[in-house]
Amino acid sequence: RAQGTVIKKATDLFAEFADRFSDFDSYSARSKALEREGDAVVRKLTYELAEAFNTPLDREDIHPLMLDLDRIVNLINRAVQDTYLYGITEKPAIMDAFVSLMRGVAGELEQLLMVFERRKYVAELAHVVEKIRGIEHQADVLYKESVHALFTSDRERLGTLFRDNSDSVITLKILATNRFMTNLEKIVDAFQVAANRIEGIAIKWN
Numbered sequence: 354r355a356q357g358t359v360i361k362k363a364t365d366l367f368a369e370f371a372d373r374f375s376d377f378d379s380y381s382a383r384s385k386a387l388e389r390e391g392d393a394v395v396r397k398l399t400y401e402l403a404e405a406f407n408t409p410l411d412r413e414d415i416h417p418l419m420l421d422l423d424r425i426v427n428l429i430n431r432a433v434q435d436t437y438l439y440g441i442t443e444k445p446a447i448m449d450a451f452v453s454l455m456r457g458v459a460g461e462l463e464q465l466l467m468v469f470e471r472r473k474y475v476a477e478l479a480h481v482v483e484k485i486r487g488i489e490h491q492a493d494v495l496y497k498e499s500v501h502a503l504f505t506s507d508r509e510r511l512g513t514l515f516r517d518n519s520d521s522v523i524t525l526k527i528l529a530t531n532r533f534m535t536n537l538e539k540i541v542d543a544f545q546v547a548a549n550r551i552e553g554i555a556i557k558w559n
Contacts, residue, residue: 356398356422357466359391363429364459370433371452374444377437384433391426395419409472414554421547428540429455435536439529447499451492451537458488458544465551474555485548492541499534503527 366387370380398419402408408415435441465481504527 354466355394356391356419356426357463359387359394360422360425361459361463363387363391363426364455367429367433368452368456371444371448374448380433381437384430388426388430391423395423410554411557414550414557418547418550418554421543421550425540425543425547428536428543432533432536432540435529435533439532441529441533445530445533447495447534447537450495451534451541454488454492454495454541455537458485458541461485461488462544462548465548469551469555472555472558474552474559478552478555482548482552485545489541489545492538496534496538500531503531503534 363384366380366383370384399416402412402415410418461481461484465478465485468475468478468481471478
């Protein structure tokens, strides 16, 4: 639940950042603080796992799951940091669509974690996992279409997208935007990885 809370805060922050797409230094610092908050939860869980004699889940399940959940926060932070690293000052058109998918999958993960606490593989759990897989599929399609459009657009059209439209700068902007979009797709992938892990653990209970 603690990790789920950090994930929700990170997702909400990224959505706010995407809406404004400004104040990069401020959002970078806030995102980094959330990543550290997530790391602190992982350290606490790791310590408790090492100290506990009895655990509510098998040890070999707890540790990979908490790393899967932590990776979501790490990837969201990386997406925010990439805007500074790659000098992305103009919001990629794909960003709003991905934020919508991220909000949707984060809500489903929150629901999944609540159902998971019942410690039974129930139909509701399977249904939520399937919804997360559906959102991840949408993200795959969006990513592939966006990358194709980015690399096949003619130079004249690309020149209208960037303020500095020399060939070398356009090429660099394309590569930076592609890196950014790839990371957005990885975020949604990470939600599915965590969901698959949860489903695998739940199946063992039946």
